[in-house]
Amino acid sequence: MSQNISSTTGNDAALQLEIAELMVQALNLEVSATEIQSDTPLYGSGLGLDSIDILEIALVVSKRYGLQLRADSENNHHIFSSLRNLTEYVAKQRTR
Amino acid sequence: MPTFPLVTHQSPDQVVAWQQGVAISLNKFLGDVAHLAAVLPAGGHMLNLCSDRYHFSVGLASAIVSGKISLLPPTITPETLRQLQAFSADVFCLHDSDHGAAELHQLRYPVMPQSYPATLEIPQIDSQQPAAILFTSGSSGTPLPHPKSWGSLVRNVRAQAERLGLLGGAARTIVGTVPPQHMYGLESTVLLALQSGHALSSAHPFYPADICSAIEAAPMPRVLVSTPVHLKSLLEAELDMPAVEMILSATAPLSAQLAKAVEMRFNAPLLEIYGSTETGQIATRRPTQTPEWQLFPGLRLTRQGERMWASGGHVEIAAALNDVIETTTDNRFLLHGRMADLVNIAGKRSSLSSLNHQLNAIPGVLDGAFYMPEETSHDHVTRLSACVVAPVLSRQALIAALRKRIDPVFLPRPLLFVTALPRNSTGKLPREALRMLIENSRLETSASDHPA
Secondary structure, three states: HHHHHEEEEEEHHHHHHHHHHHHHHOOOOOHHHHHHOOOOOOOOOOEEEEEEEEEHOOOOOOOHOOOOOOOOOOOOHHHHHOOOHHHHHHHHHOOO | OOOEEEOOOOOOEEEEEEOOOOEEEEEHHHHHHHHHHHHOOOOOOOEEEEOOHHHHHHHHHHHOOOOEEEOOOOOOOOHHHHHHHHOOOOOOEEEHHHHOOOOOOOEEEEOOOOOOOOOOOOOOEEEEEEEEEEEEEEOOOOOOEEEEEEEHHHHHHHHHHHHHHOOOOOOOEEEEEOOOOOOHHHHHHHHHHOOOOOEOOOOOOHHHHHHHHHHHHOOEEEEEHHHHHHHHHHHOOOOOOOOOOEEEEOOOOOHHHHHHHHHHOOOEEEEEEEEEOOEEEEEEOOOOOOOOOEEEOEEEEEEEOEEEEEOOOOOEEEEEEEEEEEEEOEEEEEEEEEEEEEEEEEOOEEEEHHHHHHHOOOOOOEEEEEOOOOOOOOOOOOEEEEEEEEEOOOOHHHHHHOOOOOOHHHHOOOEEOOOOOOOOOOOOOHHHHHHHHHHHHOOOOOOHOOOO
């Protein structure tokens, strides 16, 4: 059981880094993927992405993982409230 | 005194809006408007932040029937809220989520009665009544107000409906990917529906899959109101597009290539609208057929020096246009890009002088200037850069201070810290010198592997 949990966490950490790398690459961000903390807000303050960036990342992520992003609440940008949140969303919805 | 009705739908059962699959009848709309009007605060100015398009429309209409003016600023930052309060101390905020504007007196969109038993009358509104004030960012940093009378708004969208062939015929459902709080969304997703018997979809979808769902959920025939940024992301998302009768695009010109791809994918005509906050919409074109824009009837373009001015028709106060315009016939013209100082990023408009003013107003900034690189393509969003002399400020602190003052789309990428700006002996900053400074530093950064 505990092994399962740690392996899931390990996968998520790898996925999180992979997504951070996709973002840095797609947007030419002036930070490295490892510098993006998992609880830093991606939208607005924090990493400072705006809605144009989010559409761009949504596209890259949907192509890479075979999913379509959908607003999961009234707030269109909620998925991008943190890298962790985005990673969890991708982990749940991915088809590849 | 001429008047225009609040809404042109006539039978009490006629659908005014679709909200999450539920039809909102004319009578329900009129009831909701009266219900909200009865609980509005005393203040004469409303900042309407409702994100649900139907809630926004009820808010707008309730302000109009109460003789209040809706304020529509280009962006919501702490600085704009402060400026709105300075503009009108009695401004209050109507909102429908947990994210209102805490700085202002707030009213949350109320829970409405399910229906109204009596048949309600359609209010007639004096065409001279001030209905809304839209703002653009002024070059001195203070937003410039552009008042709109009810008559000018109505005449504008009726001319639009006529031009687009949306007067009469079947009732369409209008689905928008743009917010109703700016001129384009206000006209094309709210007033167009209310003033030509169509229904608006309350949704404000953002992701391509959500846009497709919102279109699918809307009864046919449908009109999609969008922008080049959203249309491009829709095309790239590899989704099946639901049927639409017509697509409207505004905020920036589409390339002929993207326009053609959109028409092929949707199998529907794409029409572009040209306008500005000052003038409202003034021309349309179908870019797959012609690069020429055709003015709305009754409008005129007149050159004064470098600038072209629009007047006539619904344009009550002649206004200078922000683009370089070549007239080809009396009522047709070509666009050749923006005037030098102006910036338009994904439909958000500002000027370099306004942005520079905001940058230099930050305590700790000794000197600073924004730079707009040449746009390489219509369909790719080009971002601003900036150079700043601010020895005591950290990058983070400066960005945070800018974020309070300007819309995030204008935040500079990159933001360079320098010891001095390359000003010439008269203190002017030649664009070319700024370009060199920024490009050289880009090269150095990529060569030295500096994390910046």
